[in-house]
Every structure is written in C-alpha cells, then in structure tokens.
Amino acid sequence: MYGLGKINWDAKENTYLIRAERIMKMERPVVTEDFFKLSKPIYSRKMIGFTSWLMRRGKKEVLATIQRVIKYRFGKAERLRKNLNAPFLPYHLKYLRLYLLGLYLEKLQYRLQGLCIVNIETTAFCNRKCDFCFNNDRFPKREQGLMQEEVYKKVIDELAEKNFRGRLSPHFYGEPLLDTRLPTWVEYTRMKLPLCFIAIRTNGDFFNEDLFINLLDKGADHFLITNYDDEEKPLLKSLATKYPIHITFQSYKDFPKVDKAGEIFKIGKSLSRPCLRPASCLVINWKGNVLLCCQDFYEAYCFGNIREENLWEIWNGRQFVDFRNHLRLGHRSCFKTCVNCDDGGEIPW
Ligand code: SF4
Ligand code: SF4
Numbered sequence: 077m078y079g080l081g082k083i084n085w086d087a088k089e090n091t092y093l094i095r096a097e098r099i100m101k102m103e104r105p106v107v108t109e110d111f112f113k114l115s116k117p118i119y120s121r122k123m124i125g126f127t128s129w130l131m132r133r134g135k136k137e138v139l140a141t142i143q144r145v146i147k148y149r150f151g152k153a154e155r156l157r158k159n160l161n162a163p164f165l166p167y168h169l170k171y172l173r174l175y176l177l178g179l180y181l182e183k184l185q186y187r188l189q190g191l192c193i194v195n196i197e198t199t200a201f202c203n204r205k206c207d208f209c210f211n212n213d214r215f216p217k218r219e220q221g222l223m224q225e226e227v228y229k230k231v232i233d234e235l236a237e238k239n240f241r242g243r244l245s246p247h248f249y250g251e252p253l254l255d256t257r258l259p260t261w262v263e264y265t266r267m268k269l270p271l272c273f274i275a276i277r278t279n280g281d282f283f284n285e286d287l288f289i290n291l292l293d294k295g296a297d298h299f300l301i302t303n304y305d306d307e308e309k310p311l312l313k314s315l316a317t318k319y320p321i322h323i324t325f326q327s328y329k330d331f332p333k334v335d336k337a338g339e340i341f342k343i344g345k346s347l348s349r350p351c352l353r354p355a356s357c358l359v360i361n362w363k364g365n366v367l368l369c370c371q372d373f374y375e376a377y378c379f380g381n382i383r384e385e386n387l388w389e390i391w392n393g394r395q396f397v398d399f400r401n402h403l404r405l406g407h408r409s410c411f412k413t414c415v416n417c418d419d420g421g422e423i424p425w
Contacts (some may be wrong), residue, residue, distance in 0.1 A: 079160045082372050087143065092303060093314060099121075100209050100242030101134025103186045103308065106253075109334065120183065125284070130294070131210040132249060134174045141245070142345075148170075149175070151320075152320075152321075153167070153168055153171040154353070156171070156319060156320070156322075157171075158302060159318055160292070162318070170297075171175070171269065171321070174273070174297055174321065176219075177241075177271075177273045178425065182242050182243060182362060184241075185240070185241050185355055186242070187318075188352075189238060189240075190355055190356065190391075191240070191242065191356065191357075191358055191391060192242035192243065192356050192357075192423065193234065193242055193243045193244075193245070193356060193357040193358070193423075194231070194240070194242065194243070194354065194358045194360070195243045195245050195247065195357065195358070195359045195370060196223070196228060196231055196233060196244070196245070196246050196248075196360045196364070197223055197246075197247060197248035197249065197250055197259070197360065197361045197362045198222070198223050198228065198246045198247065198249045198250070198252060198255050198261065198360075199223070199247075199250040199251070199254055199255040199362065200220040200221055200222070200249065200361070200362045201220055201250050201251065201252040201254055202254070202279075203251055203254060203279075203281055203382060204248065204267065204279055204281070204383045206304050208333050208340055209321070210249060210336070210338075210339070210340075210373040210374075211248070211249060215339070215373075216374075216377075217228065217362075218374060220362075221362050221363070222239045222248075222255065223232065223362040223363075223364070225257070225261075225363075226277050227260055227364045227382055227383055229386060230382055230383070230387075231266065231360060231382055232264060232265050232269065233268065234386060234387040234388065235268075235272075235387065236269055237388070238269040238388065239268055239269075239271070240272055240374055241269070241271035241272050241273075242272060242273065243272070243273045243274075243275050243398075244269065244272050244273070244274055244275070244278060245274075245275050246258065246261065246262070246265075246276065247276070247277060248359060248361055248362075248370065249277075249362075250362070250372060251274075251278060251279055251281070251282070252276055252277070252366070253277060253278050253281075253282040253283060253287070255304040258291070259290055259291055259294045260294075262274060262291055262294040262295050262296050262425075263294040263295055263297060266294065267295075271296070273297050274295055274296045274297050274298075275299075275300065276278060276291070276296055276298070276299050276300070277298075277299075277300045278299060278300070278301055278302075279301075279302060279303075279304055280301040280302065280303060280312050280325075280421065281307065281310075283299070283301060283312060283315075284393055285315060288315065288319070288322075288323070292322060296322075297322065297325075297326050298321075298322055298324070299323065299324070300324045300326070301316070301324070301325045301326070302326055302327070302328055303325070303326070303327045303328065304328045309325075334371075334418060334419050335417070335418045336371040336374075336414070336417070336418075336419070337371040337373070337374070337376075337411075337413040337414070337417050338415065338416025338417055338418070339373075343357065343418065344416050345414070345416060346408065346409065346415055346416055346419045347406075347407050347408060347418060348349040348406045348408060348409075348420075348421060349408075349420070349421060350403065350404050350405060350406045350409060350421055350422050351369075351403040351404075351406070351414065351417075351419065352403075352421055352422060353370070353403070353419065353421055353423075354368055354369050354396070354399055354400045354403055355403070355404055356388060357369060357370065357423075358387075359372065360382060361375065363381070364369065364381045364382035364383045365380075365381050365382075366378065366379045366380050366381070366382065366387075366390045366391075366396075367379075368413060369413075369419075371413055371417055371419060374388060376411075376412060376413045377411070377413065379393055379395055379396040380396075381401075399411070399415070403421070
C-alpha cells in the first residue's frame with residue numbers, strides 16, 4: 077500500500093510536491109503520545125506541588141482544606157443558581173459536569189478519540205468587519221449562506237454515535253446570535269450529546285439577558301463575549317459579573333492577534349513547531365465541508381462533505397490522517413495555509 081510521504085511546498089509553482097511512500101498499514105493518529113507530551117509538564121508540576129503539600133500537612137488539615145474547597149465551590153454554584161432561579165439538583169449536576177469537563181473530560185475525550193473540539197458554522201454572516209478578520213473588506217469575499225438543518229442534525233447524530241463529550245461551538249467566521257434557529261439547535265445538541273460542553277463565542281451585539289437565559293435553559297454552557305469596540309460595554313460586563321461561570325467578557329485588546337494562515341498581517345513568520353489543531357479540532361463550514369482548521373477561511377483544504385460522507389469516515393480518512401501526522405511533526409512548510417501561520421498549534425482546551 078502506498079501513502080503520502082514527504083510533502084514539500086513549492087512556493088514558485090504554488091503547489092506542493094508529494095512523494096509516495098510504501099506503508100505497511102494505515103496508521104491511526106497517535107493521540108495518547110501527544111496528550112502526555114503536552115500535559116506531562118503541567119501534571120508533573122501539579123503532582124509535585126500537591127505531594128509536597130500533603131507531606132507537609134497532617135490528615136486533619138488536609139480534610140479541613142478539602143471541606144473548604146467544596147464549601148467554596150458549592151457556595152459559588154448556589155449563588156449562581158439563585159441568580160438564574162434554576163431548580164436545585166439539575167443545576168448542581170450541570171455545575172459538576174462543567175467542573176469535571178474543565179478539569180478532565182475534554183482531555184479524556186482527546187485521549188480516547190483525538191477529536192475534542194467541533195466548530196460548526198451555522199451561519200456565514202457577520203454584522204462586523206473587524207480589521208484583523210477575513211470578513212474585512214480588504215479580503216476577497218467568499219460564498220455566504222446558512223447551514224441547512226439536516227446537515228447540522230447529521231453532524232450531531234454522528235457525534236452522538238460515539239458519545240462525543242468534548243467542546244462544541246456553533247460558529248466559524250459568522251456571528252452565531254444572528255441565527256434565530258440557534259436555541260432550537262442548541263436544544264437538539266443537548267438532547268443528543270448530554271455530556272458535551274456547548275460554548276458560544278459572540279461579538280455581543282445581539283446578546284441580552286433574556287436570550288442568555290433562553291440559551292442556557294436549552295443547554296448552552298458558556299458564552300465568550302468579545303468587545304470589538306474601544307468603548308466600555310457596562311451592560312455586558314455586569315452580566316458577566318452576575319453569571320461568572322457561564323459568561324466571560326473580554327476586549328479584543330486582551331488577546332494576541334494571530335496572523336491567520338499568514339494572510340491577515342502578512343508578517344511572513346514561519347514556525348517549525350508541531351500543530352495539533354487538525355489532530356484535535358474539526359471545523360465544518362456552512363456548506364458542510366470539513367476544513368483543515370479554523371484558519372482555513374477560503375477552504376484551501378477540504379477533506380469531505382458531511383452531506384455525502386460520515387463524519388467519522390472523514391475524520392479517519394487517509395488524507396486527513398496524513399495532513400495531521402505531518403503537522404504533528406511540525407512540517408508546516410508542506411501546506412500553503414500553514415507555511416506562514418503563527419498559531420502556536422496547541423490544543424485550545
Ligand atoms: S465579529 Fe468576529 S467574525 Fe465578525 S468580523 Fe469581527 S472577528 Fe470576524
Ligand atoms: S499551522 Fe496554522 S493553518 Fe496550519 S493547521 Fe495549524 S493552525 Fe491551521
């Protein structure tokens with residue numbers, strides 16, 4: 077059997093050269109190795125700290141600290157539940173799920189299936205044209221539209237076949253709150269994927285308390301609101317203070333700008349470090365096309381369409397696995413979207 081061997085990007089010809097290599101069998105992504113490579117320093121530091129702390133303290137003090145942590149967590153959850161006027165047991169179970177997801181479940185998902193983050197573009201429309209985004213007028217336009225309901229449901233049904241419990245976000249380069257179908261789709265997602273973490277990123281222009289409560293009731297877990305204006309947004313800020321676990325509010329100035337696929341700022345920086353994005357995230361645009369990663373705005377690499385193929389067949393497809401393995405080894409120069417991409421390539425837990 078032959079598969080993709082070394083791939084070299086030929087900038088002059090604007091194409092890549094692929095050498096066929098004899099392979100003995102189809103390789104599956106080596107997810108366990110990556111996971112340990114990535115998390116070992118964090119865990120070992122935590123473990124050393126925790127063990128030395130245990131050794132320095134007596135049994136009584138350890139128990140008292142555990143009690144304090146539980147009391148603090150419970151108090152925080154209870155305050156939030158009262159603000160939301162939510163029923164006691166379902167809300168505390170939801171809080172426990174969020175806490176465990178943050179601590180462990182997303183990482184477990186990566187170890188088991190590789191795939192731990194799914195981005196589905198429900199709408200390609202955005203009301204803004206931020207300067208550092210492909211939606212800005214200085215970039216060529218792409219085809220825009222809304223995802224069809226049956227395509228969205230097919231993705232969710234296929235994720236449910238393997239009990240997906242990672243993070244699911246209903247957006248790519250569109251503003252998700254512009255889509256009035258969102259609450260119904262969130263409800264469907266929660267019904268089919270009870271353990272997954274539904275996270276919505278929004279520019280906050282259409283966000284209000286009623287919509288937040290409605291989406292939370294339907295099953296959404298977290299909203300990351302980014303203020304893309306220079307002036308303060310006191311209303312959004314106060315909502316984030318009132319519902320701290322579910323809303324994070326940030327300014328566009330708070331995060332570093334990424335030269336997406338080397339196209340936004342044209343810095344021309346090339347990295348040789350591994351990129352684990354395609355090994356951990358699945359990006360599906362409004363047409364149902366499965367793309368390389370969230371920087372691939374113009375569909376430079378499409379690995380299949382959800383309407384025609386099964387999601388897991390695309391994910392484990394020969395071509396996708398080859399790309400993933402090359403990027404895992406840091407061969408960014410092989411692919412035109414990656415050659416000047418300055419994304420660190422970590423899994424965005
Ligand atoms: S709000 Fe987000 S998707 Fe819309 S233009 Fe700005 S960065 Fe791009
Ligand atoms: S290197 Fe950049 S463009 Fe390539 S897969 Fe990683 S994040 Fe995407």
